[in-house]
Amino acid sequence: YCQICINGGISFEYHRYEEMRKALVSVWLQCPSITRIYTVGESYEGRELLVLEMSDNPGIHEPGEPEFKYIGNMHGNEAVGRELLIYLAQYLCNEYQEGNDTIIDLIHSTRIHIMPSMNPDGFEKAASQYIHVWNKLKFLKGIDLNRNFPDLDRIVYMNEKEGGSNNHLLKNMKKAVDENTKLAPETKAVIHWIMDIPFVLSANLHGGDVVANYPYDETRSGSTHEYSASPDDLVFKTLAKAYSSYNPVMSDPNRPACRKNDDDSSFKEGITNGGAWYSVPGGMQDFNYLSSNCFEITLELSCDKFPPEDALKQYWDQNRNSLVNYIEQVHRGVAGFVRDLQGNPISNTSISVEGIDHDITTAKDGDYWRLLGPGNYKVSASAPGYLTVVKKVAVSHSPATRLDFELESLEERKEEEKEELMDWWKMMSETLNF
Amino acid sequence: MASKRVGIVVVLAVISQISAFPTPAGPDGELLNNQQAYKPKPTPPAEAESNSEDDDITFLKSLAEKSKESNNETPISDSVDERYGTDEADTTKNRRLADDYDSTKNGMDYKYQDDPESFRQLDGTPLTAHDIVQKIANKIYEEDDRGVFDRIVSKLLKLGLITDSQAETLEYEVAEALQDLITKNAKDNMIGDLSMDYPVNSVKDTQNNMDEEDRPSRRYDDEDEGDDDNGGDDDNGDEEREDEIRDDTVRAEDSWDAVSDGNDRNELNPEDGLQDLQFFPNFYRLLKSLDSEQDKEERETLITIMKTLIDFVKMMVKYGTITPEEGVSYLENLDAMIALQTKNKLGKSLVPLSITPPTGKALDDDDNTKTEAANMQKEYETLKDSTKDVQTAAEINYDLSKLRDFMDQQVDAYIDKGILEKDEGDVIKRIYGSL
Numbered sequence: 001y002c003q004i005c006i007n008g009g010i011s012f013e014y015h016r017y018e019e020m021r022k023a024l025v026s027v028w029l030q031c032p033s034i035t036r037i038y039t040v041g042e043s044y045e046g047r048e049l050l051v052l053e054m055s056d057n058p059g060i061h062e063p064g065e066p067e068f069k070y071i072g073n074m075h076g077n078e079a080v081g082r083e084l085l086i087y088l089a090q091y092l093c094n095e096y097q098e099g100n101d102t103i104i105d106l107i108h109s110t111r112i113h114i115m116p117s118m119n120p121d122g123f124e125k126a127a128s129q130y131i132h133v134w135n136k137l138k139f140l141k142g143i144d145l146n147r148n149f150p151d152l153d154r155i156v157y158m159n160e161k162e163g164g165s166n167n168h169l170l171k172n173m174k175k176a177v178d179e180n181t182k183l184a185p186e187t188k189a190v191i192h193w194i195m196d197i198p199f200v201l202s203a204n205l206h207g208g209d210v211v212a213n214y215p216y217d218e219t220r221s222g223s224t225h226e227y228s229a230s231p232d233d234l235v236f237k238t239l240a241k242a243y244s245s246y247n248p249v250m251s252d253p254n255r256p257a258c259r260k261n262d263d264d265s266s267f268k269e270g271i272t273n274g275g276a277w278y279s280v281p282g283g284m285q286d287f288n289y290l291s292s293n294c295f296e297i298t299l300e301l302s303c304d305k306f307p308p309e310d311a312l313k314q315y316w317d318q319n320r321n322s323l324v325n326y327i328e329q330v331h332r333g334v335a336g337f338v339r340d341l342q343g344n345p346i347s348n349t350s351i352s353v354e355g356i357d358h359d360i361t362t363a364k365d366g367d368y369w370r371l372l373g374p375g376n377y378k379v380s381a382s383a384p385g386y387l388t389v390v391k392k393v394a395v396s397h398s399p400a401t402r403l404d405f406e407l408e409s410l411e412e413r414k415e416e417e418k419e420e421l422m423d424w425w426k427m428m429s430e431t432l433n434f
Numbered sequence: 435m436a437s438k439r440v441g442i443v444v445v446l447a448v449i450s451q452i453s454a455f456p457t458p459a460g461p462d463g464e465l466l467n468n469q470q471a472y473k474p475k476p477t478p479p480a481e482a483e484s485n486s487e488d489d490d491i492t493f494l495k496s497l498a499e500k501s502k503e504s505n506n507e508t509p510i511s512d513s514v515d516e517r518y519g520t521d522e523a524d525t526t527k528n529r530r531l532a533d534d535y536d537s538t539k540n541g542m543d544y545k546y547q548d549d550p551e552s553f554r555q556l557d558g559t560p561l562t563a564h565d566i567v568q569k570i571a572n573k574i575y576e577e578d579d580r581g582v583f584d585r586i587v588s589k590l591l592k593l594g595l596i597t598d599s600q601a602e603t604l605e606y607e608v609a610e611a612l613q614d615l616i617t618k619n620a621k622d623n624m625i626g627d628l629s630m631d632y633p634v635n636s637v638k639d640t641q642n643n644m645d646e647e648d649r650p651s652r653r654y655d656d657e658d659e660g661d662d663d664n665g666g667d668d669d670n671g672d673e674e675r676e677d678e679i680r681d682d683t684v685r686a687e688d689s690w691d692a693v694s695d696g697n698d699r700n701e702l703n704p705e706d707g708l709q710d711l712q713f714f715p716n717f718y719r720l721l722k723s724l725d726s727e728q729d730k731e732e733r734e735t736l737i738t739i740m741k742t743l744i745d746f747v748k749m750m751v752k753y754g755t756i757t758p759e760e761g762v763s764y765l766e767n768l769d770a771m772i773a774l775q776t777k778n779k780l781g782k783s784l785v786p787l788s789i790t791p792p793t794g795k796a797l798d799d800d801d802n803t804k805t806e807a808a809n810m811q812k813e814y815e816t817l818k819d820s821t822k823d824v825q826t827a828a829e830i831n832y833d834l835s836k837l838r839d840f841m842d843q844q845v846d847a848y849i850d851k852g853i854l855e856k857d858e859g860d861v862i863k864r865i866y867g868s869l
Contacts, residue, residue, distance in 0.1 A: 021853070025848075026738055029862065030741055031745075032841060032844070037848065037853050039851055039852065039853060050853065097745050
């Protein structure tokens with residue numbers, strides 16, 4: 001690659017593990033004030049699950065700043081996502097330095113986490129056996145990480161029938177997760193990651209088809225194809241389209257199916273509901289939505305899971321705008337802080353939107369981000385020990401509407417009422433002279 | 435590996451005896467034991483199979499038949515016996531084959547042209563296991579159907595005729611063979627996998643290929659002769675990546691001919707981003723001197739850090755910490771220091787130094803170095819004299835040392851976490867330390 005070419009520096013080739021690591025280090029060296037590299041854990045064979053974080057204050061969650069993540073190469077032989085994310089990191093750094101205002105604003109207002117490969121072991125194996133005509137590599141002994149997540153869909157569907165929650169279902173399962181021997185180390189590492197950082201929006205990059213897929217992935221009835229809407233079906237459709245509409249191949253209504261007998265009848269405008277396409281239990285996408293505040297969609301970016309290297313630039317061209325535009329979607333809906341009357345943040349407050357049966361919660365600094373399409377909403381904030389507050393809000397397309405809540409604790413209210421009572425008693429006694 | 439290949443050959447030989455291939459759904463996937471596999475099956479083929487499955491079976495059978503001649507002098511047969519010595523069934527295999535072998539044909543006379551699926555070397559010798567892997571790979575390549583392999587392997591597995599690890603090995607070897615095929619064919623035909631529209635014209639393509647190769651070398655020659663001609667570079671422009679070292683040299687020469695030949699630097703197009711390095715002609719020369727293999731990493735790191743520094747100074751100018759003029763003179767000062775350091779360390783200059791101030795005043799490179807040294811001295815004097823500059827330099831140095839400390843810290847943390855190798859970290863620290 002051209003070393004002295006300052007305006008570019010992206011080499012459109014495959015990166016094995018060492019090369020990937022070096023590429024990320026290179027981005028960090030070039031943009032040390034806005035990047036940080038960290039690892040989420042180790043793969044089965046001991047490779048680091050590397051993440052490059054980009055923000056104006058890397059390493060720190062700034063109160064009110066939404067967190068975003070991209071995860072690629074969860075399936076080791078689906079290589080395009082991994083590469084695109086490496087290029088994206090380089091691209092964002094370059095553009096930031098070139099003074100691209102859109103990118104500068106994005107990096108200043110968002111904390112972006114990029115994990116090019118969740119399955120570095122699988123990639124190494126696929127890369128060494130890579131054959132361009134061979135797009136259905138079989139891993140005779142592998143674990144499909146996208147069937148490896150705890151199946152919270154099952155629990156939700158049960159709760160829908162019998163009553164019960166449809167969010168933050170992992171609360172009581174953390175210990176179970178750690179002790180679960182069926183979970184791959186990569187799965188566990190990512191689950192911890194999801195629990196530790198208050199992600200708001202995410203996408204998970206795959207290959208083998210071309211579409212933006214959204215929850216729920218698992219069908220309710222257990223059948224192989226069935227539209228399975230989540231409570232945020234509308235929001236998800238908007239998010240998925242925000243990606244697909246900038247990808248000319250994905251959004252091409254006349255695009256032929258990847259393989260002759262593929263059933264892509266559920267694809268519309270480059271997006272599809274997961275269950276309508278085919279049922280996927282134990283997937284990471286739904287796990288995000290049901291265990292945390294994070295809304296995740298799945299991006300299938302190439303018919304060919306492991307295309308020839310000289311196709312990589314083309315995939316970058318097709319996806320670059322989508323990748324950036326999708327990050328921008330994190331700044332939509334309503335966002336703000338929940339505090340008590342003294343101004344202290346209240347974490348773990350439930351934020352409910354009337355008409356959408358899925359609550360999200362405030363993070364440690366009392367901050368929350370509720371993704372919504374444009375419209376008028378009634379939003380309420382409720383926390384144990386506090387009086388619930390409901391507010392009406394008009395949401396535009398973008399950016400997010402700021403909506404803060406001050407909650408009065410029940411104790412305070414009791415005190416107030418007591419005082420009121422005392423005042424009333426005092427007044428009464430004075431009036432009646434006793 | 436060879437032993438495993440041989441195992442596969444034996445397995446294929448076994449397949450040839452099974453006249454009615456059970457359908458995958460047939461015995462419900464249960465593994466037939468080896469004994470069962472060898473009983474002739476009187477039953478007709480169960481269900482109607484797809485044509486491709488028939489082809490695969492035929493293919494397999496013919497592969498096996500042709501490879502296993504009664505001519506037991508081939509090394510394969512010997513090692514087969516060794517390999518499967520412990521397995522009784524395999525002795526049976528050998529005998530069955532001998533029985534099946536059609537005595538009307540003998541090795542030399544077999545007319546392979548009758549059977550399109552036959553596989554023999556041209557000189558009539560039987561195929562080795564390697565050849566078989568090759569043939570499978572060829573078939574997959576020609577039919578452009580990976581399903582060929584999948585179907586064969588899944589059947590073998592279902593029947594328990596090969597183990598998982600044998601299948602994996604087979605897959606690995608066929609994969610390798612296929613990869614070689616593709617590389618070879620790609621070279622011959624110069625076809626990108628994307629574009630099926632290209633007419634396959636190997637003559638034309640080979641010519642193109644040669645042109646491509648010529649261009650870089652032409653550029654290289656050109657620049658040695660001091661010629662500014664870009665040759666055929668224009669089209670490839672920013673995308674040119676094949677020859678990184680040549681690329682570097684050419685691009686740098688494009689921009690720094692200004693320095694050596696006295697061309698006005700202002701000819702540079704400010705849009706193409708190369709203007710940043712115009713403050714570092716000596717840095718560039720230092721880079722050029724780090725051209726050995728072990729210097730490669732140091733070189734790369736050096737470049738990245740310099741880019742960062744430039745960006746750093748730009749930011750300070752942007753936020754008004756320093757004026758643009760101060761930024762420029764800082765950078766030029768830095769470059770002069772690099773020249774000095776290099777000179778001290780190497781005991782000589784890399785090239786006759788030439789420091790051209792941004793005003794466009796140019797000095798001929800071939801001029802005597804005394805003038806250069808005098809100029810450099812003058813620059814230092816100027817810097818020393820102006821108290822304002824010194825103050826600003828101090829500010830910059832303060833911020834720079836903060837950056838340096840921060841990077842030191844980060845590098846250590848990264849080494850701990852396995853994100854950086856120790857030697858990489860050392861290089862980075864060293865470079866930051868020397869600035």
